[in-house]
Amino acid sequence: MKLPTRRFDALIVGAGGAGMRAALQLAAAGLTVAVLSKVFPTRSHTVAAQGGIGASLGNMSEDSWLWHMYDTVKGSDWLGDQDAIEYMCRMAPQVVYELEHMGMPFDRNPDGTIYQRPFGGHSMNFGEKSVRRACASADRTGHSMLHTLYQQNVRARTQFFVEWMALDLIRDADGDVLGVTALDMETGEVVALEGKATILATGGAGRIFAASTNAFINTGDGLGMAARAGIPLEDMEFWQFHPTGVAGAGVLITEGVRGEGGILLNCNGERFMERYAPNLKDLASRDVVSRSMDQEIKEGRGCGPHKDYVLLKLDHLGPDVIMKRLPSIREIAIKFANVDPIREPIPVVPTIHYMMGGVPTNIHGQVVVPEDGNPEVVVEGLYAVGECACVSVHGGNRLGTNSLLDLLVFGRSAGDFIVSRNLPSFAQKPLPPDAGDASLARLARLDGATSGERVADVAGDLRRTMQSHCGVFRNEALLAEGVAKVMELEARVARTSIGDKSRTFNTARVEALELDNLIECAKATVVSALARHESRGAQARSDYPERDDVHWLKHTLWYRDGNRLDYKPVHLTPLTVDSFPPKARTY
């Protein structure tokens, strides 16, 4: 069946920080751009980021992009690509100033400059002591940034397709990407959107886990689309546990709380991070703090009746700091934990937060895959930016504030690169005759199935399986069992059915389509984690407790076809400076 088609110079799938930053570059160059989003743009998950954007402005303490680069390489446990990291850290001040010029309501210092707070893993002079690098808008930095970017897109008259869900990539026989199929959620219509450049900016897939800080929409749609189109996913075993999710609720409490002076306590009232990270203490990197918390809980020093959480104490900061710098945290603690942090500590547990892996790209956002011995051959027409991409600036563990930075830097660079290709000057390749067949088959199955398992049940089992088999501490037996269970779940995903057959705003159908993406992300994660026989960054194997640079200083590539794994080298050579060679990682 032939789908109705619409044609643009460029398509952007996702209207979070990365997608909207890219859109601004394209709009400024006069390209015709369509931005698709499952939700109204300001509802994208960037809105939930709290603490800040990392940039070495040096407004409040001496700083340099090279220190930022070193911290990021070390934070990544040396799995990050040092050329991409250098690019990001050098660009950071510029993209933050641009955002300020766009109207971002940053907090201010008495001299009128942007307020900056300390954050985990960020240091002065190569690890010496903590530095103020996180550019903050109270504890609503993501909200402020997302709204500012949307506002600028309103000004630029960007064309948004709001509440449209992209379904599949359209690739031709040469392997070039020519656009996407997409579902208009309000009407149920399926359309082929053609573009000479397609940018995936679909965010993470945190909803493969049961306890996650992520929004419901974070279902790894771009990753599912890429995997089904034969593109590998990189480093998917690396999932960040944020140290401070509200116990039981999963809602995020920013690391900015500890940046402002908050501390973690065990049941003895001990500030236990002093033992695990004598220098940066509570502001060590997230993987280190999360593991330390888990260790405390495992050894019986957790708090509460079940000794299953630790406490985040901030009352000593005083009501003024809390009300001024952390107002939303107070709201969240009152609403979701029944405590007012002005008086009482907040019960917290490490909670799934961020996907370091994603669709492999270079610093222009171009998607790159191995071909004929070359590990990085460009897939023509396809780009990825933001959390769905793996460029890789975060390696094995992302530093706080580097995610918003990643969105700005690589959204912008992909936009600039696409503009430089002068798209209007060449013709769109014709769509292959079978464009849309795969998407229509997925929809036809859902429409036709009159019996089968409920989507919510299968998705729930998937989340519980991932939570118990792919958590903070992993080992061979746990992961092998996890792989087996996830493969059984894959078969169940193919047999789901939905009761709702309406075409009008059918959210049951959307959730079923999302499950197709979740299962790809889950398989990639657990299969990659099982194969990596070392502990690095967020991947902690109790059976392989050490980092193994001889065998495992390399990126994983997972292919959907046969659950095949491949590997490619880490870029240890930066663009202009000397490499930071791997060394022991202490905080």
Added chain:
Amino acid sequence: MKFRIYRYDPEKDAKPRLQEYDVPLDPHDRMLLDALIRLKAVDDSLAFRRSCREGVCGSDAMNINGKNGLACITNLKTLKEPVELRPLPGLPVIRDLIVDMSQFFEQYHSVRPYLVNDTQPPARERLQSPADREELDGLYECILCACCSTACPSFWWNPDKFVGPAGLLQAYRFIADSRDQDLNARLDDLEDPYRLFRCHSIMNCVDVCPKNLNPTLAIEKIKDLMVKRTV
């Protein structure tokens, strides 16, 4: 827990109806959104928007026992049974609890909700004093959930002509920004019997705002500035 929920699917229903549900809750279910998700696992045809589940994205605004609010931060313990859920009032219903928000966003866009400053920016940030920055507090935090505008009788009557509390709050957010240079044009645009002056200080907006913002105060400040520039 007992619910009565507004149902309407244009493909099946000639007119809207209220459907009764009795949902067994889990002890961990804290917020109204938790109950709705539990309910949707049983009846997948119930349509509503949701995303962040922590009150910051603005997706799940609805009318809860007669008052607009966000399902994800409405504690179940505060609700009288049966909990009656309806779509936000005054906007066309697409399906069930999902309304067509086009008019709401058109009004938001109409205030030119972006910083206007055509001077060459410095190489670094534009400076802003902490006091000037504080002028934006209580304004920039808006999540565009539409609880306020759809609780406003003036917006119900003239959604095409009255900007509404959400749009006006954002209009003032840019008027109040020391970096913005478009004050006069912004005031000119609102000096109109409908766009601004349909606000009669009923203050429903203040009453329902889930972020505790005060659009009425912002509207008063815009009116003050208009008076000031005429004298």
